[in-house]
Amino acid sequence: MKLSSPLEVYDYLPKTNCGECGETTCMAFAAKLIERQEKLEACKPILEDKFRKKYEELSALLAPEIREIVIGTGERAKKIGGEDVMHRHQLTFFNETALIYDVWDTMDEADLVARVKAIAGWQKFYVGEFLKLHGIAVRSTSGDPSKFAACVKKVLENTDLPLVLCSFDPKVLEAGLEVAADKNPLVYAANKDNWKEVAELVRKYEVPVALYAPADLDLLKSMAVTFSEMGINDLVLDPGTYPAGKELEETLQRFLKIRRAGIVEGQKEIAYPLMSVPLTTWMVYDDPIEATYWETVLATVFTIRYADLMILHSIEPYALMIQRTLVDNIYVDPRRPVQVEPGVREIGNPTEDSPVFVTTNFALTYYTVESDLSSNNIDCYIVVVNTEGIGVEAALAGGQLTSAKIKETIEDAKLEEKVKHKTLIIPGLTARISGELEDLTGWKVLVGPVDSGRIPGFLDEKWPPK
Amino acid sequence: MSTIKFEDLVKILEKYEIAELENVVIEGDVEIEVPQGGGDTTALQIAIGQGAAQLGLSLMQFAQMLGYPVGAIMQPPGVTPPAPAEAKVLDKLIEAKFSVEPETYPTAIEEVTLGATRADGGTRETTVTLGGERALPFFNYAAKMPNPIAIAIDCFDMPIGLAKAVKVHYEDVMESPGEWAKKNVEKFGADMVTIHLISTDPLIKDTPAKEAAKVVEEVLQAVKVPIIIGGSGNPDKDPEVLEAAAEVAEGERCLIASANLNMDWERIAKAAMDHGHVILSWTQLDINNQKTLNRYLFKAGVKREDIVIDPTTAALGYGIDYAFTNIERMRIMALKGDTDLNFPISCGITNAWGAREAWMKESPLKEDSDWGPREYRGPLFEIVTGLTLGIAGGDLFMMMHPGAAATVKEITKTLAGAVESKPVPVDDWVTLEV
Ligand code: B12
Numbered sequence: 001m002k003l004s005s006p007l008e009v010y011d012y013l014p015k016t017n018c019g020e021c022g023e024t025t026c027m028a029f030a031a032k033l034i035e036r037q038e039k040l041e042a043c044k045p046i047l048e049d050k051f052r053k054k055y056e057e058l059s060a061l062l063a064p065e066i067r068e069i070v071i072g073t074g075e076r077a078k079k080i081g082g083e084d085v086m087h088r089h090q091l092t093f094f095n096e097t098a099l100i101y102d103v104w105d106t107m108d109e110a111d112l113v114a115r116v117k118a119i120a121g122w123q124k125f126y127v128g129e130f131l132k133l134h135g136i137a138v139r140s141t142s143g144d145p146s147k148f149a150a151c152v153k154k155v156l157e158n159t160d161l162p163l164v165l166c167s168f169d170p171k172v173l174e175a176g177l178e179v180a181a182d183k184n185p186l187v188y189a190a191n192k193d194n195w196k197e198v199a200e201l202v203r204k205y206e207v208p209v210a211l212y213a214p215a216d217l218d219l220l221k222s223m224a225v226t227f228s229e230m231g232i233n234d235l236v237l238d239p240g241t242y243p244a245g246k247e248l249e250e251t252l253q254r255f256l257k258i259r260r261a262g263i264v265e266g267q268k269e270i271a272y273p274l275m276s277v278p279l280t281t282w283m284v285y286d287d288p289i290e291a292t293y294w295e296t297v298l299a300t301v302f303t304i305r306y307a308d309l310m311i312l313h314s315i316e317p318y319a320l321m322i323q324r325t326l327v328d329n330i331y332v333d334p335r336r337p338v339q340v341e342p343g344v345r346e347i348g349n350p351t352e353d354s355p356v357f358v359t360t361n362f363a364l365t366y367y368t369v370e371s372d373l374s375s376n377n378i379d380c381y382i383v384v385v386n387t388e389g390i391g392v393e394a395a396l397a398g399g400q401l402t403s404a405k406i407k408e409t410i411e412d413a414k415l416e417e418k419v420k421h422k423t424l425i426i427p428g429l430t431a432r433i434s435g436e437l438e439d440l441t442g443w444k445v446l447v448g449p450v451d452s453g454r455i456p457g458f459l460d461e462k463w464p465p466k
Numbered sequence: 467m468s469t470i471k472f473e474d475l476v477k478i479l480e481k482y483e484i485a486e487l488e489n490v491v492i493e494g495d496v497e498i499e500v501p502q503g504g505g506d507t508t509a510l511q512i513a514i515g516q517g518a519a520q521l522g523l524s525l526m527q528f529a530q531m532l533g534y535p536v537g538a539i540m541q542p543p544g545v546t547p548p549a550p551a552e553a554k555v556l557d558k559l560i561e562a563k564f565s566v567e568p569e570t571y572p573t574a575i576e577e578v579t580l581g582a583t584r585a586d587g588g589t590r591e592t593t594v595t596l597g598g599e600r601a602l603p604f605f606n607y608a609a610k611m612p613n614p615i616a617i618a619i620d621c622f623d624m625p626i627g628l629a630k631a632v633k634v635h636y637e638d639v640m641e642s643p644g645e646w647a648k649k650n651v652e653k654f655g656a657d658m659v660t661i662h663l664i665s666t667d668p669l670i671k672d673t674p675a676k677e678a679a680k681v682v683e684e685v686l687q688a689v690k691v692p693i694i695i696g697g698s699g700n701p702d703k704d705p706e707v708l709e710a711a712a713e714v715a716e717g718e719r720c721l722i723a724s725a726n727l728n729m730d731w732e733r734i735a736k737a738a739m740d741h742g743h744v745i746l747s748w749t750q751l752d753i754n755n756q757k758t759l760n761r762y763l764f765k766a767g768v769k770r771e772d773i774v775i776d777p778t779t780a781a782l783g784y785g786i787d788y789a790f791t792n793i794e795r796m797r798i799m800a801l802k803g804d805t806d807l808n809f810p811i812s813c814g815i816t817n818a819w820g821a822r823e824a825w826m827k828e829s830p831l832k833e834d835s836d837w838g839p840r841e842y843r844g845p846l847f848e849i850v851t852g853l854t855l856g857i858a859g860g861d862l863f864m865m866m867h868p869g870a871a872a873t874v875k876e877i878t879k880t881l882a883g884a885v886e887s888k889p890v891p892v893d894d895w896v897t898l899e900v
């Protein structure tokens with residue numbers, strides 16, 4: 001985006017403060033646009049004729065530096081690219097790196113279906129929602145168009161995840177497209193030999209396409225310019241992922257350079273989403289654990305440094321969890337409020353004998369505790385103290401979690417009318433305020449485990465209180 | 467659904483002096499219904515008849531250029547759109563050259579050397595130099611990192627509770643800090659060793675400072691690499707413990723860990739200066755606090771080449787977003803000229819083991835997919851936490867799992883361009899059989 005302050009945006013808006021956009025003033029709307037929390041089209045007046053010129057100018061100025069494209073259709077469709085900054089603190093990163101895991105057309109059917117289901121069904125609870133994987137890459141290892149088509153078909157029968165169709169043979173790609181084109185798959189890939197045929201294909205089927213020019217940025221740019229000239233703009237650039245040694249170092253440099261050219265220098269010709277293929281580590285390491293480790297290492301590097309999509313091979317659960325968590329953590333919006341509503345919550349169907357747990361309103365803390373309790377079917381109350389979105393230890397250190405605040409929260413919710421045992425269970429990390437809290441509230445205080453995952457075992461031993 | 471009148475379109479076109487329209491007279495109003503969305507022209511032909519279609523097309527295209535949402539107009543059922551005819555087919559690639567200007571920064575990170583050899587008044591056989599960067603880590607095309615990321619492996623002055631995957635490597639040496647330190651260097655290849663004097667904590671064993679100092683001597687004798695001396699983290703006890711330790715390690719250029727805002731940092735700084743050590747300036751995820759503490763240290767007389775900073779490490783999944791951004795921001799501010807912050811950065815990567823996903827046997831949540839065996843999960847948590855903060859700007863890592871330490875060493879050396887390996891033919895990775 002070419003603008004950096006709401007004032008600059010404001011200049012282009014109708015300045016009537018009519019409120020149609022849902023904001024009370026044009027200036028407030030301008031601020032939302034800068035933060036990319038609103039779409040310009042929410043301002044209906046600017047779509048009128050008389051503002052047409054301003055609308056177009058502003059649209060162009062607000063467009064993200066890196067083109068945003070969509071792969072797949074429906075609920076699981078995945079946006080990639082659309083980035084505006086080199087570093088997350090400068091605004092935020094917008095579209096999580098798409099984690100795409102491979103299947104191949106020489107797999108036998110049962111294995112194929114099992115693998116697709118494992119990828120599509122994978123989930124990990126984290127900060128109030130389930131993390132999931134983003135897509136499946138179907139590789140043609142057979143080179144046989146009909147085999148490829150059959151494999152793609154089988155995959156589609158078993159998942160609605162976005163697909164990447166991988167082959168350098170246009171005939172194979174076309175066979176896949178005949179089956180999957182209406183699912184808007186990414187075609188992988190046009191290279192220096194097949195680009196003309198692939199261009200025809202993606203034009204015919206109107207699908208996004210990856211351009212592959214390993215270790216050759218001039219060629220990559222030439223292809224991007226040529227495709228754009230042909231009216232094909234939903235491009236993903238693959239500068240090649242070399243998995244080891246100096247070649248890996250050079251690979252990283254290419255990612256750094258392309259992204260800088262796109263964002264800092266505004267070189268539109270190369271400002272497309274980037275993709276990396278950590279799967280190439282499997283060309284180096286024979287031992288599957290070693291290969292999985294190094295694949296995750298590469299995934300770490302390219303999650304942080306600018307891959308918008310990655311193709312990976314290992315679906316070892318420990319690797320998936322770590323890769324997916326990192327993507328979340330790098331792309332989480334640093335401006336996002338990380339709080340939940342304070343107050344007293346009921347989990348399950350608590351009675352007057354059910355335990356009462358105290359925690360903070362930091363989303364990561366709250367959801368961790370909440371899911372530990374509900375997933376173990378523990379009927380209880382959670383006292384969610386307003387710590388302004390700070391976790392247990394930092395809130396204790398920073399003064400947002402105090403005995404007085406805990407007291408206030410239980411009194412506001414009239415908790416003494418709901419339970420008869422008058423006992424609070426506090427996080428292990430807050431042990432040092434337990435005496436003070438007892439004195440202040442008159443409730444009995446039990447110091448719980450340091451980690452809420454251990455609450456079930458703790459209850460077996462300590463509940464009901466004697 | 468909005469409506470564009472033909473008349474309006476013409477007005478626009480006139481304003482832009484469109485050639486095709488010069489000899490065309492349009493009578494009456496043709497109304498085109500315009501819903502939001504994609505693009506199609508067949509429908510237009512049907513709507514306004516073949517004769518006007520040519521003109522209509524130009525108008526449509528133009529309207530589209532102007533940002534009018536003239537998309538998939540009222541596509542009648544059964545009509546498939548022809549391939550977009552307007553785009554050219556090219557026969558040859560349009561040759562283009564890629565180039566980009568590297569970023570340049572005015573300020574370098576200070577270089578800090580840990581450990582002193584005989585020539586410099588110590589007894590170390592190796593030294594470790596940190597810092598000196600002129601760009602973000604691994605942005606080698608802008609400026610190479612002059613010094614590799616160094617890895618220190620932790621040992622403690624008493625047996626402690628450790629995650630199972632870590633513990634198996636240290637069970638035989640936990641009773642002896644000297645043996646432990648030796649194993650870290652000889653078996654696990656550590657560049658440095660950290661001795662944490664945690665038993666000095668009044669709430670643990672309250673070991674007197676004098677006794678703790680003996681442990682430091684033991685470690686210095688056991689290994690010939692530079693060492694880091696850590697207190698227990700108790701703000702009241704640490705000053706005297708670290709003072710005694712600094713004294714027995716006179717002249718060895720150890721890293722004294724650490725001075726914090728919530729304790730008598732002046733006393734620790736003085737001890738480090740008096741006995742020839744480097745000081746670790748530790749704050750918790752707060753750039754302003756880091757600047758403040760560093761300024762206090764300058765004022766107390768600590769030289770710039772004697773400071774390493776620790777802005778606090780958080781584990782993957784448990785605040786690494788804060789730690790990453792905090793470090794990356796500090797590093798960028800430093801390179802851009804903030805001389806309160808241009809120091810090498812130390813990271814306690816061992817914190818990764820605080821994440822329950824690193825050590826718990828399985829997920830406490832039934833809805834989660836399997837987490838996989840923890841012997842593989844834990845070390846990978848430490849690796850990814852380390853590498854992530856290395857990419858942000860960390861120069862010195864305190865680590866624990868030997869395999870994790872080795873992997874982080876290897877990948878950070880590789881990204882710095884210091885590892886040779888056979889070329890890998892990735893051109894046709896698609897057909898790889900695995
Ligand atoms: C991320 C972080 C921050 C973030 C906080 C983000 C946020 N929204 O909370 C920021 C950058 C803002 C921050 C600031 C500070 N931080 Co800070 N921070 C951390 C860090 C890295 C991770 C904390 C975290 O998120 N943990 C994950 C959450 C889920 O854990 P949790 O809330 O404790 O919940 C767990 C348990 O407590 C338990 N649990 C929770 N509820 C319940 C309930 C019951 C009944 C039971 C049984 C269990 C239970 O289970 C949960 C899951 O395991 C830690 C270091 C570390 N531990 O790695 C330091 C740390 C907590 N911070 C610390 C400090 C000192 C501070 C500051 C005071 C420093 C400063 N800059 O001045 C400020 C205070 C800010 C404030 N209060 O306003 C210290 C605390 C030291 C201490 N023991 O007193 C720590 C430990 C770092 C350190 N070693 O010095 N920090």
Ligand code: SF4
Nearest residue numbers: 017018019021026043
């Ligand atoms: S809708 Fe447009 S004109 Fe009305 S207040 Fe919002 S920004 Fe201003």
